Amino acid sequence: MATTGADILPMHAQSTINKLPLVRRLEAVGFRAWPASSVQYDGSWQIRLTAGHPSKRLNSVVPLDPSDHRDLEIRLAKAQRKFEAYGRPMVVRETPLASPKLIDLLREHGWTCFDETIVMTANLVDLELPDMLDHLPSHDVGRFVDASLVVDQADPALKPALAEVVSGIKPPSGLFVIEDAEAGPLATTLCVQDNDLAGVMSVAVSPQHRRKGLGVEILTSALRWARMRSAKTAWLQVSADNAPALALYVRFGFREAYRYCYWQPPRAA
Template identity: 55%
Template structure:
């Protein structure tokens, strides 16, 4: 596992790449809230210092109240930056652990993009949102919230779509923040899988980021996604660290 400094860097670029509408700090706990989108990364309490263990019960309740005000169940996102004492407290209070996720990194300078298509990213956010919702088979009710999220990204972003017969079959979002490039929203339509679309769109996104000066690529993938992990490992990605969520037992 990388040192805490590298983890903090990845977490920071991750927050900028996937920006919450509201961020409130309680000490070093970042409480991220986004009423218009259900993403856990946008709606979670993120402890950012293993040494910040003061008044844990009081602060947990205070953060939970913010979630209740939004009509959401309180959720902690527990990375290696979270104090073990906090995790122990949440476990003892019945907060369930779920969705363990692997953060992977790769050296972009070591990748060979020979033969990779120079795909031009979309500039039309609405077109990308529509393509993403179709490929992921998500409800169109998420369209306004996802559009707002994309509009809020301040670093350079590349929105990639592969189409067949006028239909989107694969999507990827790449956010380049200085020397770091993050991959998000990667998916291929169910009936179009195993045709190389995922590999092609990831390669195009990484090539774009590399050409714009990124040196390190990173992404997040749930541990259960074995096929996705195999794809990324073939590009040279390796596990950097893991995080998981803890959700309040309240109904």
């Protein structure tokens, strides 16, 4: 099923919609579902750093109060030094909680916006899930990490860092893997239940096994597991330009809650 304009709003339109309480709650559970190794605060800015993993969600400045716009240039310079100490490029993550004055400053200084992402939610209580093979979650972090790296075709050197991130998740989590005896891992997903919210952190299918229903199968298993544990709302994050994933999630009843993007400084000449 294709997405429509009613399903996904342009980022600028969200400024007119009062969704800040929902955004704050989803940001909070998102931080717990994908924990950075170092979290520091400068006012309402959360500075997330993880030396071993390059994920932008684990290495970014995340402003959390639209009214916090004091000493912007001084604070950006301080944050830059922290990122340099970790050997990470500095990025600022813009959600509806970011101060408009901060975003204006970044734009004026030549920063560029990239990687727009849609945060979506679905009502699990009334959701009709497909009747198909159910996969039980694993608690073997090593097995899940190995499978994820294979399915994502990621650098095997990331295994220790990814294992540290997954092991650091405090809320109950289900590690889902679909694999074949000959072909190996085919699909993976991670579902984190935080009270009545369940976060689907990724739905990954091996490139050579896509369009075979594996995404539907593993997402169904994760959502069924979350609902059995009394979660009432599911949430996930997806790249705004990932049309196949968006179509899959809309089929499952997911609708846009808000968007975020990243800002990076201009490269030195």
